[in-house]
Amino acid sequence: MKPPTPAAEDYLKTIYAHTEWQPEPITPKALADRLGIAPSSVTEMVKKLAASGLIAHVPYGPLTLTPAGRMRATAVVRRHRLIETWLVRELGYTWDEVHDEAEVLEHSISDRLLEAIxxxxxxxxADPHGDLIPAADGSTTRVPAVLLAEATPGHTGTVLRVSDRDPAVLRAVADAGIGPGSAVTVVDAGTVRLAAGALHPLTAEVAESIWLTS
Known part of the structure; x- marks a missing residue:
């Protein structure tokens, strides 16, 4: 079997990432929305991935990765998140700048360079956003988590992860002095108390982007 193309790898990575922090599998429409492409293009690629044994799919149903597809997906995710970590730690990038760079580099660097990094x-x-970096065998160790927007008032936890889908949200979270490892107490869906005691209001979008220890 030929190795997946960069486009195919992006599909697998997106399918994998969709269920990292919630259990519902992704639908073809949601996949098209996440990738910003036409549903007809998704249909064609889904057929190819299914024929290659990388995804399991029934017409109009959700998409799930086969064991082979999951292994390929975690390999790409591992590359992406190690590159993001390298860019932030070593090259002075901020966490809202690294996604697009990693999207390009994940398909081009050698395995030798990746392991050297x-x-x-x-x-x-974990990467700068708190997303887990799979081991070479595809495994990860997840900590039970709750979305900040769904946490009950009075819940105190440590920030595990901030979604990197929107750079503006990442900048807002950073401006609030919040990031992976921050201790916060939920006052209500729109306000948190930081460890130093300061109250900080959050937009609904920000509250939907932060995961805390449960």
């Missing part, structure tokens, strides 16, 4: 960084287990 991994070793140089001390084999990190």
């Amino acid at each position: 991994n070793t140089h960084l001390g084999r990190p287990t």
Whole structure:
């Protein structure tokens, strides 16, 4: 079997990422929306991925990765998140700047360079946004988490992850002094109390982008 193309790898990575923090599998329409492409293009690629044994799919139903597809997806995710970590730690990028760079580099750097980066960084287990970096065998160790927007008032937890889908949200979170490892107490859906005692209001979009320890 020929290795997946960069476009196919982007599909697999997106399908994988969709269920990292919630259990519902992705639909073809949601996949098209996430990738910003026409549903007809998704239909064609889904057929190719299914024929290659990388996804399981029934017409009009949700998409799930086969074991082979999951292994390929985690390999791409591992590359992407190690590159993001490298760009932030070593090259002075901020966490809202790295996604697009990693999208390009993940398909081009060699396995040897990737492992050199991994070793140089001390084999990190999470990227700057708190997303887990799969091990070479595809495994991850997840901590139980709750979305801040769904946490009950009075809940105190540590920020595990901030979604990197919107750079503006990342900048707003950084301006609030919040990031992975921050301790916060939920006052209500729109307000948190930081460890130092300061109250900080959050937009609904920001509250929907932060995961806390449960």
